[in-house]
Every structure is written in structure tokens, then in C-alpha cells.
Amino acid sequence: MSSSILNPRTTHREFFGVPGALTVTTIVPIVSYALYFGCSERTGGCPPPHAYSWDAVKEAVVASVSDVNWWKGLWDNEAATLYFGWYAFCVVAWAVLPGDWVEGTQLRNGKRLQYKINALSTFLLALGIVAGLIYRDGPQAFTFIYEKWIGLLTASIVMSFIQATYVYIASFRNDNVLLALAGNSGNPIYDWFIGRELNPSIGWFDIKTFNELRPGLILWVLIDISMVCEQAVRRGGIHNVTDSMWLVLAFQAWYVADGLYNEPALNTTMDVTTDGFGFMLSIGDLAWVPFTYSLQARYLAFHPIELGIWGIAGVIGTNLLGYYIFRTANGDKNNFRNGHNPKNLKSMDTKRGTKLLISGWWGICQHPNYLGDLIMALAWCLPTGFNTPITYFYPIYFLVLLVHRQMRDDEACEQKYGEDWKKYKKLVPYKIFPYIY
Template identity: 70%
Template sequence: MAKNPKGDALNPRTTTYEFLGPPGALLISIGVPVMTYALYFGCSETSGGCPPPLSLVPDRILEAVSSKDWWTGLWDTEAAVIYLAWYAFCVVAWAVLPGDWVEGVQMRTGEKKKYKINAFSTFLLALGVTSGYIWRNGPESFTFIYQKWVGFVTASLVMSVVQGLVVYIASFRQGALLALGGNSGNPIYDFYIGRELNPSIGSFDVKSFNELRPGLILWVLVNISMICEQAVRRGGLANVTDSMWLVLAFQTWYVADGLYNEPAIFTTMDITTDGFGFMLAVGDLTWVPFVYSLQARYLVFKPMELGALCATGILALNLLGYYIFRDANGEKNDFRNGRNPKNLQYFTTEKGSKLLTSGWWGRSRHPNYFGDILMALAWSLPTGFDTPITYFYVIYFSVLLIHRQRRDDENCEKKYGKDWETYKKLVPYRIIPYIY
């Protein structure tokens, strides 16, 4: 860990806020759990619709929050124990499964942190254990995630809060390297945004572990549980709808691709710039597995057969999005590693940095985000058009990516100065070529 006898030189005080400062951080810290529960209680078998009639919503909310039984019903001890066992499984898999150690980007201290690469192996092990369990005990044995949904959400939220508090308190130890954006001195804001850059226990990096393992892999297991629930209701796996299989295939492939290309994450803003606090903890552990799986959960109680033509069209859209996403990231990673197989053009800044101006990165400054948005739309289309709620993911994800793009542009403007204005003239579109 970095030694910092002068303190402020290496860990300067944060002077600007994001997310509207402490009030915004507090609202989001409360709003994310509320929204996660709302997406369940507002779109489930027992809600009376997806969403229920709006005239009934105020009375239902008032009745729920004033009921002791409703509050106690958010907790499920069995679900909490299962969730804790799942998290422990991921930690043990990180420790015992073989994996290469790779270096991340250089930090302000001049050091390069090393990360163990075995997320994909953990994913395969989890899928193997899950498949064997279902094969031996039948689909009905793996419906417990659907049946205990609220309990699992609560357990993941408790884990997120505990981790956020622990890493915030630990960040005050001597020698901790803080995130440039998380050292404001305001406890509400710093707890939310993340005060320490890379909280670790020995060689175990908490941030990158949470980013790729417990929540991301659980997302796929949640979807498998939704398939099992639908199979039980429809008389077997052979009767699972094509829409459900598409959602599982799309999202499993997306997760597998991210885990297989694990080293690419170490150059992202989450790892290089953001501290680890409640924002990343709740995003990784609660939001990803229990919000991103909304389409599969909806299809349990609203099964839909698409037919060959619609399924093929949705598949083509997902493949197009994936191609743009992967090819754009491939161009960037090759270029960062000193390779340029496509002979792409680039702009050299006064500081010597090179910015791509052709290929996908000549079409927009974030073409990978465009691919992400197309895939997100393809994941929602299998649910049909009876409700806008199943399109929450693509709307939210688009807003998130636009916010990330703006954060990245602000950082690049500070880093490159007038060269960034020149670059923006060469590549004027932010995400979607010729549109935005």
C-alpha cells in the first residue's frame, strides 16, 4: 500500500461533486433499494398488473409501509444464508482456482496493482454445479430464487451496506490510496461514491472481485431459476418459451464474454478512477442480478411465444450490437497494446497520447456503448409490448452510458486541454454515429 507521509500531496481533497453532491448521493443511496423493490412489487404475479392500476398504487404503498408484517416479510433467513454461501463460494473459487496474475494501469504512486484472472473459471464451475444439481433433482429444485426473490434482494442489500461501511471506515487507515473523487470530507458523499481507490485484503482486491463475480454470475443463475420456474408451470423444459430461451442466451453470452475478457476491465473508469463505496457495491451485488433479470422474471408469469420470424429478427439485432461492442473494444485494446492491425488513423496530443480517429472510434467517441444499447434493446423485445416496465433496463442503461460518456469527456478535457477540442472536431459524435 502507498506510503503517504504528507497526506494531501497524494490524496488531495475532492473539491467538486458528482450526482448533485451529498443530497444526490443520499437520494440515490435510498432510491436504488426502493427502486429494486418497486420493480418487484410493481411487476409481479401478486401486484395485479405490470404495473397495477395507478389509482391503486398510493393506497397499496401506504398499506405496505404501515404494516409490520410487510417490513418483516422483506427478510428471509434462509435466503440470506444461501446468499452468504454463494458469496463465500465466489471467494473460495477466487482463492483456489488457478489463474494468471496481470498488472493493471499505473497508479498515482507509480505502482501497478496485480489482479488474479479466474472469473471465467468461476463462472464455468458455478454453471457446472448448477447444471448437475438441476439434472439430479429436477427443475423444481432450482425455483427457490424466484420463490424467495424479496429475501435475496434484501440479503444482497445488507451485504452492500456492510461492505460500503467497512471499506469507508478502513479508508481512514494510514497509507490508504484514496480516489480523487471520493475524498470530499462529507461522510454521506464519500460513503456513496467510494473513498478508497482499491480496498484490498492482502492480494484480494475487493472492487474488481465484486465487479465480475458475485453479482454478474448470479445474474445468469437467476435467469436459470426463472427458466426452471417456467418449466415447472408448463410441464417441462421442452415447453419453455422461445422468448425465455432468447433472454437466457443473450444475457449468458454477454456475461460469459465479459468474464472471458476479464483483463479488459482493468482499464475501465470503475477500476482506474472510481473508489469502491456503496455505489459500486449495491450496483454490483443488487442492481445487476435482480434488476437486469427483470425480463426473465416477467416471462415466468407472462410467457410469450415469438415464432421463428420475430425470434430471428431479435437475434439479428443482438448479434449486431454484440459485433459493434466487441469489434470496437478489440480495436481499442489492440491500439492500447501497441498493435494496429487495421492501420487505423489516430491523433497525437501534445502529451504524446494517441487517440483513434478512424474505424469504430472514428464514427463515435464511444461506439462500444452503441453496441451495448442495441443489445439491451434486444434483451427487452422478447417480452413484447404489453408493458413499458420490461424496457426499464434499456432506458436506464442508456441514461447510465450517457452519464459515463459525459464523465469520460470531462476527464479527457482536463487531461488533454485544447487537444480534446481538436479531437472532438475530428470525432463529433458521442455514442450513436450521425445521431448523438
């Protein structure tokens, strides 16, 4: 098959093309830093006092960015060493820990890639090492993430740029490289951002799926643990850590562990089957996930909150509802895709020879897993109370992300199924929120 047939030129550009790619590339690091400086005891609160005056905000920002020492303060040699060491640990763990090799979905070139499944083992090994460190030296031994937050964030952003640039250059190595259908526009800025190669790898090491589940996702939990340790040191010991902090750690650690346990399901997601690996995914996996999703734990480290029995019950109930919807919906989808239908769910035949679920959770809305995810996202923020809107950034951002992803999925399915997709949408009209959207 010729290169032009296998890798047709991209004609439709997402994110409004190059301007959108440049905007996201600029905005994501800025927001990541802003969430720290806008919600930190070092700047006076969450938000800091001057945040209530636009003129004061502008004055503070101008004073900071015009100061060379402020820019130098974003980089920390020790923090960078720690971050790159962490990434190296994850790579070594992938290589040496045992794990099954599973096949991915069939690609356009007819091939199926092999993926090593041992993310959960890496997670457990990391937790074991951290637990041993804390047990031996006390919680103060693991507060360095709180102390070196900015340096670690900067290192993760640098790593994201390095990886995006490497895989973009490597995608030109020969004509047999399988490109992402959305990443072959010919514009270097856009293709670098969206991801030119579909499955960049170094030998058996698949860069995209590795980044999706290991360095950032596991680091998210380690950050939460560091925030627990920070609060414990301030309050006189682990036994004085607040119920709100324990809930945030439990919810987010369970979410990550669940994702790692179900690692093979990643191979059917849009990120793996459709999207290339570029700066959009690299900074999302390596910087955005661990350093913005842990905002609630970082806030509670310097602003402890006790919920009480009824508060705990309400938050747990909300999280369990979201988790139940998320997990059962994904379970039904994965079973159906693998030829199993234990619940006898109804489906609709398509001209492509495939079927679309139209009952159960998938008959209530087109993306019930997104609905469950959003309810869980809200539950993770509720332990922070209602003194600041900043700790609720995650579900707000997540809603925008999932709506955008739903729109991309709708467009892709319309191209894939044609008239059958229009029939499907009449049977299942609601996208994420039943009777609302």
C-alpha cells in the same frame, strides 16, 4: 510523496454532492423493490391493475409501508443464508481455482496492482453445479430464486451497505492509502457513497474488481436459469420452455461469459482506474445488476410468450448487431492501447505523448461500445413483447447511465488532454449515436 500531494482534497462533487448521494442511496433500493412489486404475478400483473390509478397506487403503497409485517416480509433468514453462502462460494472459488496474475495500469503512486484472473472458471464451476442439481432433481430443484426473490434482494442490499461501510472505515487505516480523486471531499456521507479508497483490498484480495465480475454478474445468469426452471415447472417440463425465454437466457449468459472471458480488459475501465469503491459501486455490483437486469426472464417465467421463427430471427439479428459493434469496438481499443493496430486505424497525437483513435468505430462516435451495449439491451427486452413498458426499464436506465458516464468521461478527458481534447471533438463530434448525439 506526502499524503496531501498524493491524495488532494476533492473539490468537485458529482451527483450534486451530498443531496444527490443521499437521493441515489435511497432511490436505488426503492426502485429495485418497485420493479418486483410493480411487475409480479403476486401483485396481479406487470404492472398490477391498480397501477393505472394514481390514487390506488398511493393507497396500496401507504397500506404496505404502514404494515409492520410487510417490512418484516422483506427479510428472509433462509434467503439471507443462501445469498451470503453464494458470496462465500465466489470468494473461495477466487482463492482456490487456478488463474493468471496480471498487472493493472500504473497508479498515481507509480505502483501497479496484481489481479487474479479466474472469473470465467468460477462461472463454469457454478454452472456445472447448477446443471448437476437440475439433472439430478429436475427443474423444480432450482426454482427457489423465483420463490425467494425479495429475501435475496434484501440480503444483497444489506451486503452492499456492509461493504461500503467497511471500506470507508478501512480507508483511514494509514496515510499511505491511495484515495480516489473524487472520493476525498471530507464529507463522510459523500465519500462513503462515491468511494474513498481507490483500491480497497484484504491482502491480495481486491474487493472492487472481485465485485465487478463475480458475485453479481454470475448471479444474474443463475437467476435467469432459475426463471427457466420456474417456467418449465409451470408448463410441464424443460421441453415446453418458450423460445423467448431461451433467447433471453442465451443473450444474457453470452454477454456475461464474454465479459468474464475478457476479464483483463476490466483493468482499463473507469470503474477500476478512476472510481473509488463505495456504496455506489457496491450496490450496483451486488444488487442492481443481478436483480434488475434479470427482469425480462422473471416476467417470462409467469407470462410466457412464443415469438415464432420471424420473431426469433429479428431479435437475434438485433442482438448480433449490438454484439458486433460492442466487441469489435472494444477489441480495437484494447489492441491500440496495448501497442497493436492490425486494422491500421488512424490516430491523433496529443501533447501528453499518447494517441486518440479517430477512425474505424472510434471515428464514427466517441463511445461506439456504448452504442453496441444499448442495442443489445434493447434485444434482451424484445422477447417480452410490447404488453408492458416495465420490461424495457433496463435499456432506458442504461441509456441514462451511459450518457452520464460519457459526460464524466468527457470532463475527465478535457482535464487530461486540454486543447487536444477540443481538437479531438471536432474530428469525432458525435458522442454515442452517430448524427444524433
